[in-house]
Amino acid sequence: MQKKGKFDYILLETTGLADPGAVASMFWTDAELGSDIYLDGIITIVDSKYGLKHLTEEKPDGLINEASRQVALADIIIINKTDLVSEEDLNKLRTRIRSVNGLGKILETQRSRVALSNVLDLHAFDSLSGISLQEKLQHLPTIHPHLDQSIITVTFEVPGNAKEENLNVFIQNLLWEKDVRNKDGDCMEVIRLKGLVSIKDKPQQMIVQGVYELYDVEETPVSWKEDAERTNRLVLIGRNLDKDILQQLFIATVTETEKQWTTYFKEDQVCP
Numbered sequence: 001m002q003k004k005g006k007f008d009y010i011l012l013e014t015t016g017l018a019d020p021g022a023v024a025s026m027f028w029t030d031a032e033l034g035s036d037i038y039l040d041g042i043i044t045i046v047d048s049k050y051g052l053k054h055l056t057e058e059k060p061d062g063l064i065n066e067a068s069r070q071v072a073l074a075d076i077i078i079i080n081k082t083d084l085v086s087e088e089d090l091n092k093l094r095t096r097i098r099s100v101n102g103l104g105k106i107l108e109t110q111r112s113r114v115a116l117s118n119v120l121d122l123h124a125f126d127s128l129s130g131i132s133l134q135e136k137l138q139h140l141p142t143i144h145p146h147l148d149q150s151i152i153t154v155t156f157e158v159p160g161n162a163k164e165e166n167l168n169v170f171i172q173n174l175l176w177e178k179d180v181r182n183k184d185g186d187c188m189e190v191i192r193l194k195g196l197v198s199i200k201d202k203p204q205q206m207i208v209q210g211v212y213e214l215y216d217v218e219e220t221p222v223s224w225k226e227d228a229e230r231t232n233r234l235v236l237i238g239r240n241l242d243k244d245i246l247q248q249l250f251i252a253t254v255t256e257t258e259k260q261w262t263t264y265f266k267e268d269q270v271c272p
């Protein structure tokens with residue numbers, strides 16, 4: 001890194017077991033800070049032959065599966081070496097990847113040959129992605145949750161407007177306090193969060209982005225239509241997620257009902 005002046009683009013390759021979320025968090029700076037670099041997106045490459053084995057490996061003591069985490073955080077997932085497996089095995093791998101990350105774009109390659117336009121200038125973390133996100137959110141597959149400790153994607157929609165401070169409380173309880181539990185009493189762990197939401201008195205659609213504890217709510221260039229019903233669509237990727245509970249909590253966020261909240265919080269029992 002001895003070049004003087006600005007770089008056109010920086011591609012950072014992490015080691016095989018690295019947590020891309022930790023690296024991404026370092027570069028995902030607030031646009032208002034005027035940083036010269038911004039986080040464009042996260043790409044994960046999955047080996048067709050060993051991918052499924054790595055993704056389904058149970059880790060001791062409930063530790064997170066690193067391969068699943070890498071897929072969970074990705075905006076683009078490249079399944080490489082497709083020549084080495086049968087269509088049936090490839091299909092199993094695709095299904096597993098989709099159940100972990102229902103939002104990322106999947107590309108399939110041999111020798112990682114991929115058009116640069118598919119992997120550069122993704123704008124996955126800025127407000128421009130709000131436009132393509134809206135399209136994607138319409139077509140998200142329904143995921144049937146596993147009973148194990150796997151990472152899954154859940155998505156839900158709640159009509160109405162939320163007050164900005166209530167939206168912040170909803171997100172902060174999940175990402176910061178980490179005190180939202182599923183029906184079994186397990187703490188929900190959110191790895192990645194994305195959504196298009198409607199904030200009271202804001203004419204523009206807002207995009208919500210989160211990676212671990214970091215999150216951002218930003219205006220998109222798209223305005224709500226005057227006569228159309230406003231709505232909130234959220235996608236959460238993580239462990240122990242329960243769609244019904246999350247949806248109820250978001251309804252409580254919009255309608256400002258306290259009771260719903262207290263059902264799933266146990267303040268005396270802190271999540272690890």
Ligand SMILES: Nc1nc2c(ncn2[C@@H]2O[C@H](COP(=O)(O)OP(=O)(O)OP(=O)(O)O)[C@@H](O)[C@H]2O)c(=O)[nH]1
Nearest residue numbers: 014015016047080081082083084109110111112113
């Ligand atoms: N058959 C086949 N072989 C491939 C393909 N892509 C890469 N390889 C070969 O696989 C071997 C290992 O390559 P990679 O898995 O890309 O190696 P790497 O990127 O250093 O692996 P990491 O340690 O995971 O970073 C090399 O001999 C490549 O030529 C492919 O699509 N098909």
